[in-house]
Amino acid sequence: MKYSVVIPTNRTDQTIGPLLISLTNQIFPPHEIIIVADIDFTDSKTESSYKQYIETLIRGHSYTLITHSTHPDFIPGQGASYVRNYGIQKATSDYILCIDDDNILDATMMDQLRKDYTAIDLPAKQWIVIPSEKYRDTDTIRSQGYTHFRYRLGWVIPEAPITDVAYKKILFSASNCIFWPHQLFLDYPLDESIPFVYEDFERMSRITRAWFPMYALTQVYTHHMMRDKTPLEDSYLATPRGAYYKAKHRVIRVRSTATSRQQIQYFTLGLHLHTASLIYKILRYAPIRQRLPLVWAVVRGTWAGIFTPRKK
DSSP: OOEEEEEEEOOOSSTTHHHHHHHHTOSSOOSEEEEEEOOOOSSHHHHHHHHHHHHHHHTTSOEEEEOTTTSTTOOTTSOHHHHHHHHHHHOOSSEEEEEOTTEEOOTTHHHHHHHHHHHHOOTTSOOEEEEEEEETTTOOEEOOEEEEEETTTTEEEEOOOOTTSSEEEOSEEOSSEEEEEHHHHHHSOOOOSSOSSSHHHHHHHHHHHTTOOEEEEEEEEEEESSSOOOHHHHTTOSSHHHHHHHHHHHHHHHHHHSOHHHHHHIIIIIHHHHHHHHHHHHHHHSOHHHHHHHHHHHHHHHHHHHHSOOOO
């Protein structure tokens, strides 16, 4: 089994460094590492310094650094899905690990992931596995997998990690770290039809509806970020922009994917309960000065979600 690692990044600092070092230390190393720099470099000196930094970290390993200057058809600033898709298209292995730049892997992680992946052994021949996340400073482990979307309330239902089972079947997941066959990535590219917050869920739901199984790995995890998210960050309510899109796109997701019956249930009950729950979180956890802008963002986003024309 040969795999490529695709890393989207939009930072010029040294966030990506620990991840690159951990990839080069894998006992089951990648065939290639593809870094897609979604960065509009202000000058050639800054870009040259960034390239030297990357080269220093992964010297001796096969890698490709994609910037606008090295690949003129790559245009920065087109969204996370565009960046990931571009890197995936350049990969040459049969399997892809697509991972965000703020992770670190244990040296044995990819070897254990390979063992768990092959142990599933389904007739489908192609399936997807998603490692869990372990926050570096608290050792809190969280699953990236979700079992279903409760349309009547507009809520996603997470799958909590189960330590005595190696993997658990899920319906969809986040895209912080995913491992699956390259061809599936090409057949079901990421898209921004429901951008920000829910774009991962929509794409993953389409894949599972096409009968490609998806599993959350409970004993394989990345070391993610430096701290746990606050309740507001976890709900995408920490900024007015996040609160606006959280409110807007949860409504658009229901309108675009739910049945007529589920939509009736949602707009008669779930919309009101979910909006109230978002506002309650803001009033409980946000500093006093931030409450009004955040609540107003939720109201505007909800209104926009209801009246935004659906894409055909």
